[in-house]
Amino acid sequence: MISLTINGLPVSVENKTTLLEAAQFIGFPIPTLCHMEGLSPYGACRLCVVEIGEGPKARLVTACTYPAQEGLKVRTASERVIKARKMIIELLLASCPQSKTIQDLASRYGVRQQRFRQEYEDCILCGRCVRMCTEQMAAGAIGFRGRGEKRSIGTPFDARSEVCRLCGGCIYVCPACQLRCTYTEPEKALCGGCANLTPPCLEQERFDDMMCYMNPCVACEIKKD
Amino acid sequence: MERLNSIQHLQAFQGRLLGQRDPLAPTIVIPAGTCGRASGADALIEAARQALSSDGLADRVRLRTTGCHGFCQMEPSVLVEPERIFYPRVKPQDMGRIAAAAARGERVRELLYKNPETGRPIPRQDDLPFYRKQIRVILSRNEKVDPARVETYIVNSGYSMLARVLEQGDPQWVVSEVKASGLRGRGGAGFPTGLKWEMLANRKNGHGKFLVCNADEGDPGAYMDRSVLEGNPHSIIEGMLIGAFGTGATEGVIYVRNEYPLAIEHVLLALQQARALGLLGRNILGTGFSFDIQMVKGAGAFVCGEETALIRSIEGKIGEPRQRPPFPVEKGIEGKPTTINNVETWANIPVIVERGAAAFASIGTKNNAGTKIFSLVGKVCNTGLVEVPMGIRIREITSNIGGGPSGKAAIKAVQTGGPSGGCIPAKHFGLRIDYDSLAEAGSIMGSGGMIVMDENTCMVDVARYFMRFLKDESCGKCFTCRKGTQRMYEILDDIANGKGSPAQLSLLEELARVVKDTTMCGLGQTAPNPVLSTLRYFRQEYLAHIEKKRCPAGVCKALLLFSINERCVGCQACVKACPQGAITGERKRRHSIDGGKCIKCGACRSVCKSDAVDVT
Numbered sequence: 001m002i003s004l005t006i007n008g009l010p011v012s013v014e015n016k017t018t019l020l021e022a023a024q025f026i027g028f029p030i031p032t033l034c035h036m037e038g039l040s041p042y043g044a045c046r047l048c049v050v051e052i053g054e055g056p057k058a059r060l061v062t063a064c065t066y067p068a069q070e071g072l073k074v075r076t077a078s079e080r081v082i083k084a085r086k087m088i089i090e091l092l093l094a095s096c097p098q099s100k101t102i103q104d105l106a107s108r109y110g111v112r113q114q115r116f117r118q119e120y121e122d123c124i125l126c127g128r129c130v131r132m133c134t135e136q137m138a139a140g141a142i143g144f145r146g147r148g149e150k151r152s153i154g155t156p157f158d159a160r161s162e163v164c165r166l167c168g169g170c171i172y173v174c175p176a177c178q179l180r181c182t183y184t185e186p187e188k189a190l191c192g193g194c195a196n197l198t199p200p201c202l203e204q205e206r207f208d209d210m211m212c213y214m215n216p217c218v219a220c221e222i223k224k225d
Numbered sequence: 226m227e228r229l230n231s232i233q234h235l236q237a238f239q240g241r242l243l244g245q246r247d248p249l250a251p252t253i254v255i256p257a258g259t260c261g262r263a264s265g266a267d268a269l270i271e272a273a274r275q276a277l278s279s280d281g282l283a284d285r286v287r288l289r290t291t292g293c294h295g296f297c298q299m300e301p302s303v304l305v306e307p308e309r310i311f312y313p314r315v316k317p318q319d320m321g322r323i324a325a326a327a328a329r330g331e332r333v334r335e336l337l338y339k340n341p342e343t344g345r346p347i348p349r350q351d352d353l354p355f356y357r358k359q360i361r362v363i364l365s366r367n368e369k370v371d372p373a374r375v376e377t378y379i380v381n382s383g384y385s386m387l388a389r390v391l392e393q394g395d396p397q398w399v400v401s402e403v404k405a406s407g408l409r410g411r412g413g414a415g416f417p418t419g420l421k422w423e424m425l426a427n428r429k430n431g432h433g434k435f436l437v438c439n440a441d442e443g444d445p446g447a448y449m450d451r452s453v454l455e456g457n458p459h460s461i462i463e464g465m466l467i468g469a470f471g472t473g474a475t476e477g478v479i480y481v482r483n484e485y486p487l488a489i490e491h492v493l494l495a496l497q498q499a500r501a502l503g504l505l506g507r508n509i510l511g512t513g514f515s516f517d518i519q520m521v522k523g524a525g526a527f528v529c530g531e532e533t534a535l536i537r538s539i540e541g542k543i544g545e546p547r548q549r550p551p552f553p554v555e556k557g558i559e560g561k562p563t564t565i566n567n568v569e570t571w572a573n574i575p576v577i578v579e580r581g582a583a584a585f586a587s588i589g590t591k592n593n594a595g596t597k598i599f600s601l602v603g604k605v606c607n608t609g610l611v612e613v614p615m616g617i618r619i620r621e622i623t624s625n626i627g628g629g630p631s632g633k634a635a636i637k638a639v640q641t642g643g644p645s646g647g648c649i650p651a652k653h654f655g656l657r658i659d660y661d662s663l664a665e666a667g668s669i670m671g672s673g674g675m676i677v678m679d680e681n682t683c684m685v686d687v688a689r690y691f692m693r694f695l696k697d698e699s700c701g702k703c704f705t706c707r708k709g710t711q712r713m714y715e716i717l718d719d720i721a722n723g724k725g726s727p728a729q730l731s732l733l734e735e736l737a738r739v740v741k742d743t744t745m746c747g748l749g750q751t752a753p754n755p756v757l758s759t760l761r762y763f764r765q766e767y768l769a770h771i772e773k774k775r776c777p778a779g780v781c782k783a784l785l786l787f788s789i790n791e792r793c794v795g796c797q798a799c800v801k802a803c804p805q806g807a808i809t810g811e812r813k814r815r816h817s818i819d820g821g822k823c824i825k826c827g828a829c830r831s832v833c834k835s836d837a838v839d840v841t
Contacts, residue, residue, distance in 0.1 A: 043548055046705045046743045060742045065548045080742065087739040091708045115732050116712050124704065144543065144701075147526060149711060151701030 004072040007209060013068050020048055020063035028076045031085065031105055033092075033175055034126035035064040039135055042127050047105075049084055051075040060084060077209045082109070090114040095121045101175040122176055125151055129170035139163045142170065226375075228503040231511040232388045235379075242380040251286045251327040253277075254304040254368060258293030258455045259487050260448070260609075264300040265317075266290075272317035273303075276324040285328045289377070292367040292456015292491075296355050297609035299338070304350060304368060311350035313338045341606065341628065355607045358626050360588060362596050363572045364612045367456035372491045375498040378459040384504055386578040387466050391512045399471030400426050403574065405582035407594035412439055412530075412567030413642065413671040414747075415660040421564055424554045425472040428562040433475040435563040436465050438571050439535060440481040440488065443527035444643025445694060447674035449598040450568035452610055454481065454488035457572070458495035462505065462518060464574035469516040472564065477518035478539055483525055492520055527644075527698035531746050532565045534700065545700045546746035567672065569598055590616035593659035597670070603639075603677035606631045613658070620654040623677055634680035638762070642671025644691045644698075645751030647758025648684065667758040669751070683780035684763040685770050689717040691755040699748060706749030709740035713756060720767060722783040723774040730767060734760065779840050782825045786841050789816050789829075793837035799829035 001012050006023055013022045018041060023030050033045035043065040050063045052074050060081065063074075075081065086109055092102045094116040102124075106112075127144070130153060134140045141164035145152050155161045229235045253273055257266040270290055277283045296302060299313035303320075305327045312323060312333070319336055326333045337346035338353060347353055371377040378384070390399055404419025425434060438461055442450040454461065465477045479496075481489050496518060499505040507515040521539050528534050529544040536558050538544040557563020573595060577585045586594040593615035599622065602608050606628030613622060623629070623636055630636045638648040641658075647668035649656065656662050663670050678687065696710035716733045719725045737753035744750050760767060769775050776784040789799075795813040807823045810816025818829070830838040 043745060044702050044704060046703055046745075049743050062548065062745070067550065083735075084739045084743050087736060088705060088743065091705065091712065094712070095708060115728070117715055125701065125707070126704075146701070147528070148697055148699040148701045148707060151707065 006074045039131040099176045128173040252306040256294040260297040266301040268317045272320035276321040293452035295610040386575040406585040411569035425564040436474040436477045437565040438479040441530035464571035482523040528700045599673045599675045604679040605677040640676040642669040650762045683778035684759040706744040721781045725771040798832045802828040802832045
């Protein structure tokens with residue numbers, strides 16, 4: 001058993017548990033996109049970053065891939081983590097605004113605008129489809145090709161696959177092409193129809209971590225007097 | 226070549242070679258690395274052979290072709306031993322005179338290097354301002370060794386350090402000696418090499434351990450590792466053999482980028498010759514120690530210089546980094562413990578064994594022992610490869626060794642560390658070059674690229690250049706690295722083209738911080754460095770581009786304004802030269818340029834004999 005601390009609370013987990021599993025076990029929410037139960041962790045979307053360590057050596061790592069270590073101090077919602085998540089959501093919106101999964105993430109974290117040039121891509125290269133096809137369906141019909149900007153997912157040389165069994169698993173797990181937002185203006189980036197209020201803890205109350213993993217948010221009640 | 230079956234056999238072979246050599250015999254040494262060959266060294270070698278055979282000098286004057294000697298600006302050059310006379314930029318037709326003079330122990334005065342300030346000739350290479358302040362522990366060996374002939378390596382104490390280590394028979398001594406020397410990885414991160422080796426040595430042998438030489442050298446403008454591999458490949462093999470003995474490694478890999486054909490050729494030749502001599506393979510020198518090295522070629526990806534991506538590339542997979550822990554020393558190639566070191570780090574190993582840890586540590590500064598090879602390029606007079614003690618001041622490199630700016634414009638900054646590094650402005654040239662002080666200033670030592678920039682370099686353009694490189698080279702796995710570098714490039718491109726706004730500048734800084742924080746490997750984590758360091762020291766250039774839509778250095782084409790001033794004599798040369806017909810004007814009257822039609826090609830400026838075209 002490994003003992004570590006998450007957001008100040010002690011947790012004991014088994015060997016080979018990831019920080020994401022440990023946090024979920026104790027109830028702290030961490031957003032994910034490329035992670036999926038049943039598929040191997042990949043660490044591509046960077047949304048699940050958490051802050052580990054203390055002082056100048058503190059750094060952000062992806063919770064889905066980082067193994068729990070004895071004595072580790074983890075913060076799932078520090079200011080640095082929230083700033084990073086918001087920027088990642090902005091970048092996601094700038095590429096793939098029509099995905100409801102991404103829109104929901106934007107609402108959850110209070111991202112109302114994105115400041116980059118708007119693109120309309122239909123793939124965020126999270127790799128869920130690749131891992132689904134290889135690991136769960138044991139087919140391996142699609143994979144990553146190319147590097148950087150030219151990275152894409154598809155069959156080798158775009159040839160018709162001989163191993164694809166047309167199971168539809170890739171479409172099923174895709175966060176970008178599932179459930180397009182169908183509010184009044186589907187082309188516009190954000191409609192805010194599913195918006196929540198921005199929690200005040202970081203902006204107004206100046207706590208170090210976001211408090212809203214408890215429902216209702218206890219921090220506001222405490223600060224009332 | 227006979228196989229050497231024991232240490233005594235090697236020593237006897239060495240003794241025979243020494244006996245055949247005459248250290249006082251005049252020798253023409255021609256540096257023929259890739260830089261030399263590109264400047265015409267092949268023609269010189271041919272001319273030298275001709276001169277020696279046709280003038281009957283073949284028995285009096287020797288010829289040796291080697292790797293790079295470092296003063297690439299002056300190539301194709303010739304070095305005449307034993308007095309070490311230096312001839313810069315030699316033409317094939319001059320070879321005959323040089324050979325004849327060498328035979329007589331004289332020199333050809335008109336062909337010598339001339340001091341740029343006084344005009345006086347400086348005959349000896351070691352007196353040249355370029356060479357005087359260098360401490361050429363590693364590069365000096367390039368002058369003595371012909372990379373295609375292992376005998377030249379052995380006669381210069383080659384493989385003697387391996388013999389010493391094997392004779393002593395104590396692997397732990399090797400590791401503790403390297404630790405005591407204070408050698409830090411020369412690939413850029415500066416991790417203590419001895420510590421890395423100790424971690425590998427402590428791993429149980431199990432199914433084998435790997436040693437890797439990282440010769441991917443992806444930084445634009447850096448070619449130090451290339452010159453060591455091309456010029457002295459056996460030094461790397463010997464270094465790896467010593468390392469294998471010390472750490473218990475069983476297999477070695479030299480990973481060379483595909484874009485270094487001469488290095489690949491020489492490494493393959495060296496491996497072949499070492500195996501034939503029995504210095505690689507089973508039961509080396511009859512001591513029971515076995516180790517062999519394979520060469521693996523890269524395939525054109527900068528990211529494969531990152532150690533976990535390099536491991537995947539060696540395994541034949543797509544070059545994507547993976548998260549650490551587990552570190553390569555735990556799980557590397559094929560899951561086996563692996564240690565990866567840079568070419569220059571390996572080249573230092575025989576040096577440490579030869580001179581001892583204390584002597585090695587006496588060069589350089591505290592925590593930064595030894596020498597470092599830098600590729601000094603850019604707007605400086607003497608470009609080439611320089612080897613200097615750690616802790617030397619930047620100014621000594623740019624002014625003394627480099628000879629100052631190459632043009633009329635003053636030097637503005639140096640860029641160190643390649644795309645992961647930053648720019649250091651001229652006012653900080655008193656800084657010492659070591660891992661820590663460069664990091665404090667916002668840059669990194671990196672693998673040793675040093676690009677000198679003058680007043681005519683636009684720092685926004687520099688940041689944009691590096692960002693374009695990084696966005697092309699990002700493996701694309703991490704969302705923030707792939708998209709982050711793309712978006713940072715977009716913003717920098719907008720700024721350089723005059724479409725930037727102050728809000729974009731703060732967005733750039735915010736994005737840079739997130740990219741630095743959230744990416745998985747060194748490429749993404751250091752990608753913002755060129756942007757952040759140019760913003761730190763040259764913010765006014767960014768502001769000029771954004772607020773005044775001007776490029777102070779006169780580089781960003783979209784922001785340039787070509788105009789004709791009062792010096793115009795009305796000769797109509799520019800009117801005819803302009804491809805767009807943007808210039809109008811009658812004879813003997815001042816012409817004018819229509820800004821709307823002007824495409825800023827510069828043709829008018831190049832034909833104007835009155836210096837009447839202003840670019841602002």
